[in-house]
Amino acid sequence: MTSTDQTLPEGIQAQNRTIVVDELARVEGEGALDVKVEDGVITNIKFRIVEPPRFFEALLRGRMYSDAPDVTARICGICPIAYMLGAINAMEDAFDIVPPAQIKRLRRLIYCGEWIESHVLHSAMLHAPDFLGLADAFLIAKVNPDLVKTALRLKKLGNTILEVVGGRAVHPVNLKVGGFYRTPRKADVKALEGELEWAIGASVELLEAFAGFDYPDFEQDYLCVSMRHPDEYAIQEGNLVSSRGLDIRVADFPKHFYEEHVEHSNALHGRTREGEPYLVGPIARYNNNYEQLSPYAKEMAEKVGLPRVVRNPYQSILVRMVETLYVCEEALAIVREYEEPAAPSVPVDIHAGAGAGAGVTEAPRGICWHHYSLNDAGRILNATIVPPTAQNQPQIEDDLRGVVQGNLDLDDEALKWRCEQTIRNYDPCISCATHFLKLRIDRG
Amino acid sequence: MLIIGVGHPMRGDDAAGPVAAERLAELGLEAIVLDGEGARLIHTWEGRGHVVVIDAADGGGPPGTLHVIDAKKEELASGRFHYSSHAFGLAEAVETSRVLGDLPERFTIYAITGADFTLGKGLSPDVADTVERVVERIAESAQAATSSTPSPTPLDK
Numbered sequence: 001m002t003s004t005d006q007t008l009p010e011g012i013q014a015q016n017r018t019i020v021v022d023e024l025a026r027v028e029g030e031g032a033l034d035v036k037v038e039d040g041v042i043t044n045i046k047f048r049i050v051e052p053p054r055f056f057e058a059l060l061r062g063r064m065y066s067d068a069p070d071v072t073a074r075i076c077g078i079c080p081i082a083y084m085l086g087a088i089n090a091m092e093d094a095f096d097i098v099p100p101a102q103i104k105r106l107r108r109l110i111y112c113g114e115w116i117e118s119h120v121l122h123s124a125m126l127h128a129p130d131f132l133g134l135a136d137a138f139l140i141a142k143v144n145p146d147l148v149k150t151a152l153r154l155k156k157l158g159n160t161i162l163e164v165v166g167g168r169a170v171h172p173v174n175l176k177v178g179g180f181y182r183t184p185r186k187a188d189v190k191a192l193e194g195e196l197e198w199a200i201g202a203s204v205e206l207l208e209a210f211a212g213f214d215y216p217d218f219e220q221d222y223l224c225v226s227m228r229h230p231d232e233y234a235i236q237e238g239n240l241v242s243s244r245g246l247d248i249r250v251a252d253f254p255k256h257f258y259e260e261h262v263e264h265s266n267a268l269h270g271r272t273r274e275g276e277p278y279l280v281g282p283i284a285r286y287n288n289n290y291e292q293l294s295p296y297a298k299e300m301a302e303k304v305g306l307p308r309v310v311r312n313p314y315q316s317i318l319v320r321m322v323e324t325l326y327v328c329e330e331a332l333a334i335v336r337e338y339e340e341p342a343a344p345s346v347p348v349d350i351h352a353g354a355g356a357g358a359g360v361t362e363a364p365r366g367i368c369w370h371h372y373s374l375n376d377a378g379r380i381l382n383a384t385i386v387p388p389t390a391q392n393q394p395q396i397e398d399d400l401r402g403v404v405q406g407n408l409d410l411d412d413e414a415l416k417w418r419c420e421q422t423i424r425n426y427d428p429c430i431s432c433a434t435h436f437l438k439l440r441i442d443r444g
Numbered sequence: 445m446l447i448i449g450v451g452h453p454m455r456g457d458d459a460a461g462p463v464a465a466e467r468l469a470e471l472g473l474e475a476i477v478l479d480g481e482g483a484r485l486i487h488t489w490e491g492r493g494h495v496v497v498i499d500a501a502d503g504g505g506p507p508g509t510l511h512v513i514d515a516k517k518e519e520l521a522s523g524r525f526h527y528s529s530h531a532f533g534l535a536e537a538v539e540t541s542r543v544l545g546d547l548p549e550r551f552t553i554y555a556i557t558g559a560d561f562t563l564g565k566g567l568s569p570d571v572a573d574t575v576e577r578v579v580e581r582i583a584e585s586a587q588a589a590t591s592s593t594p595s596p597t598p599l600d601k
Contacts, residue, residue, distance in 0.1 A: 077479055121483055125532045137482075137532050138539035145544055155483045170479065 033419065035404055042405055047397045047423075060383040065091045065350070065374055066177055072370070072385065073171045078121075081114040081166070082363030084175045085236055086370040086385070089359025091177040093250070094374055095348055102341040103179040104237065106165060109189075109334040110172070111236050111361070112327040113161025116154060116199070117169075118364035119282075119320040122427040124151030124206060127317050130421040131213035147209055150202050154324070157195050161331060164188050179345025189338045196332040203325035204300055210317050211304035216418065218403055219311040222395070223276060224284035225257075227362050233292040233326060234285070235362050241288055242278070251358040253369050259386060270391030277394035280366025281426065282319040283310045297326040313399055313425040320364075320427075350378040363388050365427050389428045396426055445586055446492050447475035448485070450499040450534055456565040457507070457558030460575050461498040463567060464554075467579045473586055482537035489541070494550040498578055499534055500558040500571070507559030508570030510578065515542075515551040554578045 036044040056075055060068060068091060072083035085107060092099065099107075124147065125137050134140055141148040159169040164184050166172025174181050222243070229238035241247045248256060257278070259268035272278055287309050290298070301322045310319060356373040366388030373382045403422045407415055449465025451458040461477070468475040478485060480499070489495045504511055513520070519542075520535040534553075541547040556575065559568045567575065 077481065117483075121481075121532065125483065125536075136536065136539070138536045138543060141540045141543035148540060149544060152483055152486060156487050159484065159487070169484070170481075 033400065033423065035400065035419070037404070037408065040408060042401055045397050045401050045404070047393050047400070057383040057385055060372075060380050063380050065094070065372070065378045065380060066348075068370075068372065068380065068383070069175055069177065070171075070173070075385070075387070077170055078118050079114055079363045079365070079368075080171050081111050081162070081175075082361050082368045083370075083385075084172070085111065085361045086359045086368050087372070088175060088177050089237065089250075089361065090357040090370040090372050091348075091359070092357070093359055094354045094357025094372065095177070095350065096354075097178055097346060097348060099179055099346055100341065102339070103345070105334050105337070106180065106183065106341075107175075107236050108232075109331055109338075110162060110165040110175070112331040112334070113158045113165065115158070115235070115327045115364050116161070116324055116331075117158025118427075119324045120151050120155045120158065120206070122364075122424075123210065123317050123320045123324075124148065124155075127421075127424050127427070128210060128213075130417070130424060131210070131215075131314075131317070144209070147206065150205055154199055154202050154206070157192075157199055160195070161192060164192060176345060178348045179341075179343075181344060183341050183344040186338060186340050189335055192335050193332065196328055196335060199328040200296075200325060200332065203321055203328050207300060207304055207318060207321035207325060210321060213317075215312060215314045216403075216421075218313065218399075218406065220313065220399060220402065221311060222279040222283065222287070223272070224287045225278045225280050225367065225391075226285045226288045227360060227367060228289055229292075233289050233330075235327075237361070240360065240367070243284070243287055250360045250369070251371075253358065253360070253386070254371075257386075257391075259390060268386075268390050269393045270386065271394055277398050278391065279395050280388050280391050281316070282323055282364075282366075283313065283316050284366060285362060286310060286319045286322065293322070293326050294329050296329065297322050300325060313422065316425045316427075350376075354378070365389060366391060389426070392426050392428065396423055396428065399425070445474065445494045445496060445589065446489065447473055447496045447498070447582065448488065449475065449477045450480045450485070450497060451477075452479060453477070455563055456561040457556075457568055457571045458500045458561050459567055460500040460556045460558065460571055463572075464498045464575050464579050464582075467575075468582060471579075471583050473583070480533050482532035482534070482540070485534060485537040486541055486546070489548055489551075490546060492548045495548045496552050496554070496582060497534065498554045498556070498575075498582075500561075501555035502558070504555070504557050506570070507557055507568055508574040509557040510574050511553075511555040511557070513553040513555060515553055516547065516549075520553075554582070 034046045035042065056072065060071055068087035069084040072087045073080040075083050129137050129140050132140060132143060134143065162169045162172055167174035224243035226241060227234035227238035228241040239247060240250060240253060246256060256273055257270060258273060259270050262269050290308060304318060306315060306318055306322065354374055356371065358371045360367050360369045368388055369386040371384040372380050375381055399422050400419060403418055404415065407418055410418065447465055447468050449461035451461035453459045453462045465475040465477045478488060501511065515538050520538050538547065556571055558571055
């Protein structure tokens with residue numbers, strides 16, 4: 001709803017009401033949202049992160065470059081690959097390492113696994129219940145047991161890919177600067193083939209099921225920021241681009257975007273240098289790189305009615321399933337072509353004057369940018385990590401402002417529901433942005 | 445019998461499940477630690493006949509209070525184990541399995557009321573005492589079960 005009608009319906013206008021939601025369920029971690037409405041006009045909206053920061057950047061200082069992937073993996077249990085590969089890309093940038101194609105393909109495969117498990121868990125178990133009016137995630141199993149069985153099996157496949165390539169499903173241990181500690185055996189990789197063939201159809205099944213939902217009428221003209229790669233739908237390597245024509249090297253990110261500390265949140269808020277909020281994640285990627293999706297993924301997107309440029313944030317659930325379909329196809333192609341590489345990694349030459357490196361990848365929730373400066377011995381002098389949820393926070397606040405303003409006629413419960421659903425459009429990994437959430441709406 | 449300790453080892457009393465599971469594994473029982481992500485819990489107990497879960501719980505008496513829940517008989521309130529920070533957590537996983545008809549035949553949850561979930565802290569004294577009691581109790585019941593059935597207890601840790 002884009003209505004900016006500030007008139008409250010009769011009977012509501014006269015009341016002074018406070019809506020308090022002590023927890024925002026079904027997001028990873030906890031944070032808080034405060035909305036203040038006075039005389040039908042939103043006077044303040046704050047999306048807060050209330051858990052203390054964990055100081056990952058500080059604890060990396062003084063450690064060897066090679067520790068960064070495994071330390072940063074611990075930032076998130078849902079998207080460890082995003083952190084590991086962001087750190088790895090940055091170190092390889094510093095040491096001028098270009099890994100061979102086979103290593104890059106294996107990295108893409110494990111990243112496909114992370115997208116599958118993250119997208120499916122969020123879409124089917126956490127976000128879909130919003131559209132079905134279900135208060136509890138498990139109730140969806142009552143409404144549609146087959147859908148839940150399919151989702152659980154898909155998610156398990158994502159885990160299995162992480163186990164086969166990364167050594168284990170949570171916080172994988174097999175990735176390093178230069179490649180892998182040990183490349184997976186051909187037989188283990190080929191064993192994924194059958195399940196991936198099933199997964200393509202299963203993704204379509206979920207996509208079509210979600211397409212039947214009612215989508216709230218709300219649109220935004222997002223500034224979409226994502227990676228782009230000349231040869232493929234960017235996931236684990238590429239430049240940075242925006243929907244307004246920006247096309248920059250990874251290292252130049254801070255020239256165009258910055259993080260600000262706001263009083264109400266422990267996580268930093270990302271903005272463009274012009275002070276605008278921007279969008280990262282599935283919709284940004286889809287809008288920027290649509291042409292590079294597979295023909296089948298595009299066909300299915302069209303079939304379920306997704307426009308070429310998505311402006312309705314609630315449709316993120318559909319975009320997530322289009323991306324899931326796409327990465328299942330990608331993973332299958334990689335699995336079919338896989339031959340064990342001659343060496344699991346390329347050597348790292350810690351040369352004097354390596355100086356610094358920047359790296360970025362597309363976490364399921366959007367770009368995750370890393371920068372490290374190093375001394376001549378390869379020790380980390382400084383680390384900066386910009387996770388996707390921190391970047392999306394000002395955009396989440398902006399969406400909420402529009403949604404609340406356009407829905408003031410809803411009663412307290414319904415409005416609360418709509419706010420939660422809106423935040424979940426972003427699949428916010430509060431754990432990454434610092435961690436944990438509560439929601440408070442004050443209609444003064 | 446599969447024992448699952450749910451929780452985060454470095455989040456104060458949330459470590460109750462992991463600490464208990466590690467102790468039980470040392471005693472030779474099949475015990476693992478999971479962080480409480482629901483879909484993974486479901487996959488872990490899929491096809492198992494007897495599952496025991498130990499987790500820190502929210503509220504329900506003073507710190508260290510033990511609630512033993514027979515999940516086959518009692519439905520779990522959503523959010524009761526929310527300290528795991530996973531939105532689709534233990535309660536949701538149990539109820540989803542129940543709805544799908546996949547809940548193991550025997551399913552017991554030892555829920556320990558926690559006091560302090562601060563990052564970097566260990567177990568608070570009352571919770572640590574209860575963890576000891578739970579370990580003894582599960583070990584005893586496992587021994588009783590083993591002596592009645594001659595098959596060896598598998599070790600998977």
